[in-house]
Amino acid sequence: MTGTKERLVDAALTTIKEHGYGGTTARAIAGRAGVNQALIYYHFGDIKNLLLAALDETSAKRMLSYESLLEKTETIDDLVQLARDAYREDLAAGHVTVLSELIAGSLQHKQLGPEVLKRLRPWIDFATRSIEKVTRGSALEQLVPARDVATAIVGFYLGLDLLHQLDPAESPAERLFDHAARLTPALGMLMAFGTVENETERPPAST
Amino acid sequence: MTGTKERLVDAALTTIKEHGYGGTTARAIAGRAGVNQALIYYHFGDIKNLLLAALDETSAKRMLSYESLLEKTETIDDLVQLARDAYREDLAAGHVTVLSELIAGSLQHKQLGPEVLKRLRPWIDFATRSIEKVTRGSALEQLVPARDVATAIVGFYLGLDLLHQLDPAESPAERLFDHAARLTPALGMLMAFGTVENETERPPAST
Amino acid sequence: MTGTKERLVDAALTTIKEHGYGGTTARAIAGRAGVNQALIYYHFGDIKNLLLAALDETSAKRMLSYESLLEKTETIDDLVQLARDAYREDLAAGHVTVLSELIAGSLQHKQLGPEVLKRLRPWIDFATRSIEKVTRGSALEQLVPARDVATAIVGFYLGLDLLHQLDPAESPAERLFDHAARLTPALGMLMAFGTVENETERPPAST
Amino acid sequence: MTGTKERLVDAALTTIKEHGYGGTTARAIAGRAGVNQALIYYHFGDIKNLLLAALDETSAKRMLSYESLLEKTETIDDLVQLARDAYREDLAAGHVTVLSELIAGSLQHKQLGPEVLKRLRPWIDFATRSIEKVTRGSALEQLVPARDVATAIVGFYLGLDLLHQLDPAESPAERLFDHAARLTPALGMLMAFGTVENETERPPAST
DNA sequence: TATGAATGAGTTTTCATTCAT
DNA sequence: GATGAATGAAAACTCATTCAT
Numbered sequence: 001m002t003g004t005k006e007r008l009v010d011a012a013l014t015t016i017k018e019h020g021y022g023g024t025t026a027r028a029i030a031g032r033a034g035v036n037q038a039l040i041y042y043h044f045g046d047i048k049n050l051l052l053a054a055l056d057e058t059s060a061k062r063m064l065s066y067e068s069l070l071e072k073t074e075t076i077d078d079l080v081q082l083a084r085d086a087y088r089e090d091l092a093a094g095h096v097t098v099l100s101e102l103i104a105g106s107l108q109h110k111q112l113g114p115e116v117l118k119r120l121r122p123w124i125d126f127a128t129r130s131i132e133k134v135t136r137g138s139a140l141e142q143l144v145p146a147r148d149v150a151t152a153i154v155g156f157y158l159g160l161d162l163l164h165q166l167d168p169a170e171s172p173a174e175r176l177f178d179h180a181a182r183l184t185p186a187l188g189m190l191m192a193f194g195t196v197e198n199e200t201e202r203p204p205a206s207t
Numbered sequence: 208m209t210g211t212k213e214r215l216v217d218a219a220l221t222t223i224k225e226h227g228y229g230g231t232t233a234r235a236i237a238g239r240a241g242v243n244q245a246l247i248y249y250h251f252g253d254i255k256n257l258l259l260a261a262l263d264e265t266s267a268k269r270m271l272s273y274e275s276l277l278e279k280t281e282t283i284d285d286l287v288q289l290a291r292d293a294y295r296e297d298l299a300a301g302h303v304t305v306l307s308e309l310i311a312g313s314l315q316h317k318q319l320g321p322e323v324l325k326r327l328r329p330w331i332d333f334a335t336r337s338i339e340k341v342t343r344g345s346a347l348e349q350l351v352p353a354r355d356v357a358t359a360i361v362g363f364y365l366g367l368d369l370l371h372q373l374d375p376a377e378s379p380a381e382r383l384f385d386h387a388a389r390l391t392p393a394l395g396m397l398m399a400f401g402t403v404e405n406e407t408e409r410p411p412a413s414t
Numbered sequence: 415m416t417g418t419k420e421r422l423v424d425a426a427l428t429t430i431k432e433h434g435y436g437g438t439t440a441r442a443i444a445g446r447a448g449v450n451q452a453l454i455y456y457h458f459g460d461i462k463n464l465l466l467a468a469l470d471e472t473s474a475k476r477m478l479s480y481e482s483l484l485e486k487t488e489t490i491d492d493l494v495q496l497a498r499d500a501y502r503e504d505l506a507a508g509h510v511t512v513l514s515e516l517i518a519g520s521l522q523h524k525q526l527g528p529e530v531l532k533r534l535r536p537w538i539d540f541a542t543r544s545i546e547k548v549t550r551g552s553a554l555e556q557l558v559p560a561r562d563v564a565t566a567i568v569g570f571y572l573g574l575d576l577l578h579q580l581d582p583a584e585s586p587a588e589r590l591f592d593h594a595a596r597l598t599p600a601l602g603m604l605m606a607f608g609t610v611e612n613e614t615e616r617p618p619a620s621t
Numbered sequence: 622m623t624g625t626k627e628r629l630v631d632a633a634l635t636t637i638k639e640h641g642y643g644g645t646t647a648r649a650i651a652g653r654a655g656v657n658q659a660l661i662y663y664h665f666g667d668i669k670n671l672l673l674a675a676l677d678e679t680s681a682k683r684m685l686s687y688e689s690l691l692e693k694t695e696t697i698d699d700l701v702q703l704a705r706d707a708y709r710e711d712l713a714a715g716h717v718t719v720l721s722e723l724i725a726g727s728l729q730h731k732q733l734g735p736e737v738l739k740r741l742r743p744w745i746d747f748a749t750r751s752i753e754k755v756t757r758g759s760a761l762e763q764l765v766p767a768r769d770v771a772t773a774i775v776g777f778y779l780g781l782d783l784l785h786q787l788d789p790a791e792s793p794a795e796r797l798f799d800h801a802a803r804l805t806p807a808l809g810m811l812m813a814f815g816t817v818e819n820e821t822e823r824p825p826a827s828t
Numbered sequence: 829t830a831t832g833a834a835t836g837a838g839t840t841t842t843c844a845t846t847c848a849t
Numbered sequence: 850g851a852t853g854a855a856t857g858a859a860a861a862c863t864c865a866t867t868c869a870t
Contacts, residue, residue, distance in 0.1 A: 004854075020314025022229045026840065036856050041841060043854090097314070103369045104311030107227025107304070117373045145386065148379040151370065152363070155379075159366025162310045163358065166324045172355035172362075179352065211829080233865060243831050248866065250829090418833075434728025436643045440861060450835050455862060457833090511728070517783045518725030521641030521718070531787045559800065562793040565784065569793075570773070573780025576724045577772065580738045586769035586776075593766065625850080647844060657852050662845065664850090 005043050007033040012054040017094035021105030024051065048112055055102060055119050058095055063122060070130055077184050079134045084177040087157065091173070096161035103158070124150050212250050214240040219261040224301035228312030231258065259322050262309060265302055266326055270333065277337055283391045286341045291384040294364065298380070303368035310365070331357050419457050421447040426468040431508035435519030438465065462526060469516060469533050472509055477536060484544055490598045493548045498591040501571065505587070510575035517572070538564050626664050628654040633675040638715035642726035645672065673736050676723060679716055680740055684747065691751055697805045700755045705798040708778065712794070717782035724779070745771050 011033035016024045026047055030037040044050040066086060073082050090096045099120065106113040127150035135141045160173050218240035223231045233254055237244040251257040273293060280289050297303045306327065313320040334357035342348045367380050425447035430438045440461055444451040458464040480500060487496050504510050513534065520527040541564035549555045574587050632654035637645045647668055651658040665671040687707060694703050711717045720741065727734040748771035756762045781794050 018314070020311060022312060022315040025838085027838085037840090038842080038856065039854080047840070100369060101311055101314065103373055104227060104308055105229060107225070107308065107372055108229035113373055120370075120373065143386075143390075145382060148382050148386070151377075151379040152367070152383055155366035155370045156359070156363050157366065158369045159362035159364065160359070162307060162365045162369075163327075163362045165314055166310050166320055166327065170358075172358040175352060175355050176359055179350075179355070183350070232863080234863080244865090245832085245867080246830065254865070432728070434725060436726060436729040439859080441859080451861090452835065452863080453833080461861070514783060515725055515728065517787055518641060518722055519643060521639070521722065521786055522643035527787055534787065557800075557804075559796060562796050562800070565791075565793040566777070566781070566797055569780035569784045570777050571780065572783045573776035573778065574773070576721060576779045576783075577776045579728055580724050580734055580741065584772075586772040589766060589769050590773055593764075593769070597764075646842080648842080658844090659846080659853085660851065668844070 004033075004035055004039055007035060008040060008043060008050060009054045009057050012050050013058060013094075013098060016051065016054070016101050017097050021101040021108075024101075048109065048115075051102060052112075052115050052119070055098060055116070058098060059119055059122065062090070062095060063126065066126060070126070070133070073130065073134065076134050077181070079130055080177065080180050080184055082130070083153070084174075084181075087160070087173055087177065090157070091161060091164055091171075096157050097165065100158045100161050100165075120154070124154050127151075127153050211240075211242055211246055214242060215247060215250060215257060216261045216264050219257050220265060220301075220305060223258065223261070223308050224304050228308040228315075231308075255316065255319055255322075258309060259319075259326070262305060262323070262326050265305060266329065269297070269302060270329060273333060277333070277340070280337065280341065283341050284388070286337055287384065287387050287391055289337070290360070291381075291388075294367070294380055294384065297364070298368060298371055298378075303364055304372065307365045307368050307372075327361070331361050334358075334360050418447075418449055418453055421449060422454060422457060422464060423468045423471050426464050427472060427508075427512060430465065430468070430515050431511050435515040435522075438515075462523065462529075465516060466526075466529050466533070469512060469530070472512060473533055473536065476504070476509060477540065480540060484540070484547070487544065487548065490548050491595070493544055494591065494594050494598055496544070497567070498588075498595070501574070501587055501591065504571070505575060505578055505585075510571055511579065514572045514575050514579075534568070538568050541565075541567050625654075625656055625660055628656060629661060629664060629671060630675045630678050633671050634679060634715075634719060637672065637675070637722050638718050642722040642729075645722075669730065669733055669736075672723060673733075673740070676719060676737070676740050679719060680743065683711070683716060684743060687747060691747070691754070694751065694755065697755050698802070700751055701798065701801050701805055703751070704774070705795075705802075708781070708794055708798065711778070712782060712785055712792075717778055718786065721779045721782050721786075741775070745775050748772075748774050 008029060011029045012024065015028050015032055019028060024047070026037045026040050029047070029050070030040060040047060040050055044053060066082075069082050069085075073079050099116075102112065102116045103120075106116055124147070128147045131144070131146040131150055132141075135144060135146070160171070164171055164173075215236060218236045219231065222235050222239055226235060231254070233244045233247050236254070236257065237247060247254060247257055251260060273289075276289055276292075280286055306323075309319065309323045310327075313323055331354070335354045338351070338353040338357055339348075342351060342353065367378070371378055371380075422443060425443045426438065429442050429446055433442060438461070440451045440454050443461070443464070444454060454461060454464055458467060480496075483496050483499075487493050513530075516526065516530045517534075520530055538561070542561045545558070545560040545564055546555075549558060549560070574585070578585055578587075629650060632650045632652075633645065636649050636653055640649060645668070647658045647661050650668070650671065651661060661668060661671055665674060687703075690703055690706075694700055720737075723733065723737045724741075727737055745768070749768045752765070752767040752771055753762075756765060756767070781792070785792055785794075
């Protein structure tokens with residue numbers, strides 16, 4: 001059959017999104033993929049490997065698109081915009097759910113933890129770079145430890161996703177992004193302020 | 208045996224903290240409680256009920272202590288302090304983990320979702336009240352939709368807990384709280400600015 | 415159900431005798447015992463444990479009866495007689511087969527080896543004691559290293575059993591025992607020769 | 622690939638020696654041979670056939686060398702020497718293990734039995750001829766039924782091998798051969814004796 | 829209340845084998 | 850000759866749950 005590995009990866013993703021870590025059994029995955037259960041083991045060795053391969057795949061795809069978005073991002077406003085779009089798509093597509101379920105599942109299967117962490121780090125790195133890019137040269141640069149904030153934001157996404165799973169109807173995220181968008185001009189001013197004292201040593205990010 | 212129900216509740220909590228939702232089987236719980244598996248069904252009907260009872264129990268206990276802490280909380284500084292203490296204890300004690308594992312497990316067992324949500328709401332309410340209390344009468348009151356921020360904070364806790372499960376070593380939360388503490392005076396000033404009418408009745412948070 | 419453990423032990427013995435180590439699956443055992451497969455794990459933890467418990471049981475039973483036979487054994491003739499009877503019953507009842515299959519299976523499941531060895535030793539000890547008893551004070555006592563010969567005899571039983579499995583029709587053992595019986599008087603004479611000091615206390619094996 | 626059949630035969634032998642009959646799966650064999658699993662079926666039809674082919678191969682090789690050794694064997698002393706050397710090499714090389722595992726496995730797969738027996742007979746024949754050669758014309762010739770003793774010896778080898786698998790450290794065989802070597806002169810004398818008296822009347826085995 | 833035993837459906841994984849290329 | 854992919858059956862074992870006592 002053509003693309004069995006791809007079918008399995010897709011099926012694994014869909015299944016974990018719909019039925020969670022515990023519901024993602026060999027039978028469920030293979031059933032959805034329309035292939036024999038044994039093929040999971042033929043192609044991936046075991047279920048955990050398939051799950052990690054699935055995580056790799058989504059991660060890689062999304063990272064690519066976000067990297068290209070980041071290139072066009074210059075200001076905090078842009079970044080909030082990017083964050084909002086990312087949130088919308090990731091939540092809707094269940095990307096974050098895959099991650100949060102795998103993390104939650106790591107408590108049961110301890111070997112999973114390090115592997116998932118390895119795949120989470122690029123996202124924290126990406127968020128760090130994003131923050132650094134838009135705060136570079138401003139007062140915020142000193143004020144805000146980029147990596148910590150980045151980690152916090154990634155955690156925030158994970159948590160919002162958990163809440164969204166519980167209660168898909170009431171998502172505060174959209175409203176919060178709106179608020180954030182309204183507040184960023186203030187932040188921008190703050191940044192400008194901060195940049196005054198800084199001006200002699202370092203020019204502002206955008207000349 | 209005396210206190211079998213309590214033993215089971217305790218065992219269920221410990222087990223879910225250590226082995227996650229999927230690892231919390233009847234055998235594991237009963238084994239840890241040192242009682243017969245069948246007693247789970249005698250006392251709680253099924254495992255999900257035991258888990259929910261366990262969630263009820265921790266929730267109630269913690270809510271009580273937090274309520275009394277909130278009474279002494281007046282300013283944003285106080286609240287950040289409260290949040291930091293809450294975070295420390297909840298994380299260390301695994302309270303949040305119980306919640307995040309149950310939410311993650313809700314994807315697998317759909318009936319769990321509504322029940323967990325029911326038990327999560329009091330916390331969002333509590334956070335909402337906390338925010339309202341410290342922003343009442345200030346500019347922030349209008350600026351910040353208390354309930355959305357409260358939900359966001361609860362989500363944030365959940366997410367940080369997931370990250371902490373993955374990588375207990377690197378927890379950005381403590382550092383973030385420190386930063387927040389350093390920033391709140393500024394926020395306090397912002398609030399003072401905004402609160403024209405309020406000024407007579409209540410002094411700004413930081414003099 | 416009454417005697418489930420006993421039924422399982424019996425079924426395990428019968429199954430290994432009939433279908434060998436590899437054919438002794440949970441399904442086969444439980445099927446023969448007429449009980450649910452899961453009871454194997456409830457009562458014994460895993461299949462290997464059941465197999466070892468089964469070995470324990472037969473071993474204990476047989477050891478008892480052989481011990482009492484040994485008490486009545488005084489001469490080499492008696493011992494050859496005992497060996498022949500033991501061989502007949504053990505082979506017919508498949509006792510040795512259980513052992514040889516478990517040893518052969520130990521190559522596949524390495525953890526089995528030490529456990530089986532632990533249960534084999536009492537038999538080598540028994541054989542050693544038997545030999546020592548009938549050779550004590552004779553020339554053979556010095557000539558023959560009792561433990562080595564005992565080990566050899568146990569090995570011999572195992573090997574004969576393997577051959578018997580292959581070709582139940584042609585068993586040389588019976589004929590060999592007949593020969594041995596005919597030769598022992600000569601051995602007895604040899605012993606009498608060697609035993610100068612012994613002569614007064616104990617009459618030679620064959621009068 | 623060159624010599625695929627040979628590689629498979631070698632791999633099958635090594636695998637059965639190391640992991641026993643039950644551990645000798647298509648995957649294990651092919652993996653060790655470094656070839657595709659399907660080639661087992663292409664070249665040998667099924668696993669059992671490969672195993673039998675492997676047995677054929679070792680058997681043939683060893684038989685050749687033993688035949689040439691037998692030619693130089695004239696006395697019982699020589700024969701004990703030959704037996705000891707054979708034992709050492711066969712045990713070390715695992716030749717006997719292949720046989721004992723296949724016999725033990727025959728209980729599970731009944732079709733295997735006759736085939737293995739067919740390949741075992743030449744060895745019993747060889748042992749018979751060896752015994753006959755060194756006892757010819759002596760008293761022992763009548764005393765000892767060569768074929769039965771030969772069968773017994775083959776069984777003995779099998780049994781010793783089983784024991785050796787269980788406890789490679791303590792092998793009584795070497796010590797026993799030493800003893801046998803020390804005893805054979807006596808046997809030789811017995812033979813000489815017997816041959817003299819034999820010539821005239823020959824006394825019955827038991828008086 | 830409590831227990832030991834039981835059950836049937838489920839889990840992950842491996843097996844020997846086949847087949848199209 | 851050789852390979853990668855596929856398959857259905859079976860392996861060992863665990864699950865939540867029930868029941869008689």
